[in-house]
Amino acid sequence: MGLLINHHHLRSNMSATLYDKLWDEHLVQTDDTNESLIYIDRHYLHEVTSPQAFEGLRHKNLKPWRLDANVATPDHNVPTDRGNTFDASSITDKVAKIQVVELDKNCNHFGIHQFDITSNKQGIVHVMGPELGYTLPGMTIVCGDSHTSTHGAFGCLAMGIGTSEVEHVLATQCLKITKLKNMQVNFNGQLQRGVTSKDIVLHLIKLIGTAGGTGHAIEFSGSYISSASMESRMTICNMAIEAGAKVGLISVDNTTLDYVKEHSNLSDSIFNLASEYWLTLESDPDANFDQIINIDVSEIKPQVTWGTSPEMTIDFDADIPSKEDIDGSNLENLLLAKAYMGLDDSKTLLDLSFDRIFIGSCTNSRIEDLRDAASAIEGKKISKDITEAIVVPGSGMVKEQAENEGLDKIFIEAGFLWRDPGCSMCLGMNPDQLKPYERCASTSNRNFEGRQGNLGRTHLMSPVMAALTAINGKITDPS
Numbered sequence: 001m002g003l004l005i006n007h008h009h010l011r012s013n014m015s016a017t018l019y020d021k022l023w024d025e026h027l028v029q030t031d032d033t034n035e036s037l038i039y040i041d042r043h044y045l046h047e048v049t050s051p052q053a054f055e056g057l058r059h060k061n062l063k064p065w066r067l068d069a070n071v072a073t074p075d076h077n078v079p080t081d082r083g084n085t086f087d088a089s090s091i092t093d094k095v096a097k098i099q100v101v102e103l104d105k106n107c108n109h110f111g112i113h114q115f116d117i118t119s120n121k122q123g124i125v126h127v128m129g130p131e132l133g134y135t136l137p138g139m140t141i142v143c144g145d146s147h148t149s150t151h152g153a154f155g156c157l158a159m160g161i162g163t164s165e166v167e168h169v170l171a172t173q174c175l176k177i178t179k180l181k182n183m184q185v186n187f188n189g190q191l192q193r194g195v196t197s198k199d200i201v202l203h204l205i206k207l208i209g210t211a212g213g214t215g216h217a218i219e220f221s222g223s224y225i226s227s228a229s230m231e232s233r234m235t236i237c238n239m240a241i242e243a244g245a246k247v248g249l250i251s252v253d254n255t256t257l258d259y260v261k262e263h264s265n266l267s268d269s270i271f272n273l274a275s276e277y278w279l280t281l282e283s284d285p286d287a288n289f290d291q292i293i294n295i296d297v298s299e300i301k302p303q304v305t306w307g308t309s310p311e312m313t314i315d316f317d318a319d320i321p322s323k324e325d326i327d328g329s330n331l332e333n334l335l336l337a338k339a340y341m342g343l344d345d346s347k348t349l350l351d352l353s354f355d356r357i358f359i360g361s362c363t364n365s366r367i368e369d370l371r372d373a374a375s376a377i378e379g380k381k382i383s384k385d386i387t388e389a390i391v392v393p394g395s396g397m398v399k400e401q402a403e404n405e406g407l408d409k410i411f412i413e414a415g416f417l418w419r420d421p422g423c424s425m426c427l428g429m430n431p432d433q434l435k436p437y438e439r440c441a442s443t444s445n446r447n448f449e450g451r452q453g454n455l456g457r458t459h460l461m462s463p464v465m466a467a468l469t470a471i472n473g474k475i476t477d478p479s
Contacts, residue, residue: 049144123395133264152249194478213245365394383473
């Protein structure tokens with residue numbers, strides 16, 4: 001503990017970014033190769049990246065260092081049409097079943113708290129964790145999942161880790177890592193009608209590319225961020241990883257505190273005491289960033305991806321890039337992406353007809369997302385050209401809240417399928433997959449080749465845009 005305190009005091013008279021402050025609070029030691037050990041406050045686990053880690057503990061005869069730091073839930077592999085009587089043994093896919101069953105066994109064996117497939121609180125780990133009060137400001141948070149950056153919306157240092165690191169954190173409660181550089185992205189101004197946080201972060205990725213944030217922690221700030229809901233902030237931090245960053249984070253303010261007070265089980269006295277500290281989790285006014293980007297959000301239109309990478313994004317009504325628009329070094333990527341996406345004869349995204357609609361994922365499956373989508377389609381019916389449209393709440397709590405508000409009825413009456421929580425069609429690891437050459441309007445975070453199913457074609461967009469695409473069978477102006 002002395003190391004932590006002493007190091008913090010060394011920095012007390014220096015201006016620091018939020019990332020610097022969180023780093024210093026959790027630094028255990030730095031070696032002569034500039035690699036550091038940092039202490040981890042919260043460790044989220046799911047079924048895909050944990051089996052080998054638990055097996056490693058058994059092999060070395062080790063136990064988790066701090067049981068209450070760990071929270072588990074299955075999300076990637078779970079079917080989303082389960083109903084109330086489903087359990088892990090009913091999963092038909094052999095690999096998926098093994099992973100979910102093994103998570104049950106491992107959590108029971110080691111005494112780790114799990115919201116299993118039968119729990120009414122089960123959900124996507126990055127949706128469920130904040131809702132249940134496990135994510136608190138100022139924490140270091142890891143999970144064997146790249147989109148752990150989501151939790152940075154709470155003023156946390158949150159990042160994805162690999163399977164070997166999952167084992168290391170379980171055994172030691174520490175993570176070996178090299179400190180990142182600091183990048184600040186200022187989102188200022190007011191959104192146009194029909195534009196959402198998803199559009200803003202896609203716009204950023206379009207500007208800086210999927211490698212633009214490599215080696216950086218990105219702090220999002222500016223007047224738009226200050227006015228944004230926690231759900232919107234989580235969407236933005238979630239996709240920081242798609243801009244190449246390891247970490248996305250936002251300083252703590254009253255919006256953060258209001259959310260935490262509502263969702264945590266902290267007593268009033270502890271919450272009030274903690275809040276005093278939490279409100280210090282912001283970058284100092286004169287803190288030094290290695291890179292600063294300023295973006296006026298009032299100029300941003302709804303964004304849609306056209307290609308096979310999140311950086312292949314354009315305004316929803318813009319022309320799809322052609323050979324003439326691209327320099328020589330990127331020409332091959334352009335041609336490959338257009339061929340895969342079947343765009344050779346299409347001038348704009350508005351020309352395209354869609355087969356499937358997916359509203360869900362750790363990016364856009366929270367209650368605000370579902371409200372936005374439902375309000376766009378209320379009283380309407382999905383296009384006869386749409387083969388299937390599904391809405392997958394991010395957690396049992398989101399599902400329950402949406403049903404209490406009658407959102408499920410709006411979706412069902414419009415022709416959508418209302419599903420149980422899970423990662424679903426975000427990735428091809430469960431029954432919700434595209435068939436070859438199907439075109440999908442998706443609210444998820446990645447549009448790589450085969451991401452949603454073999455030869456499937458994914459266009460990333462906001463929940464509002466996806467909902468309207470379901471109604472019209474085509475991309476539509478939401479304004």
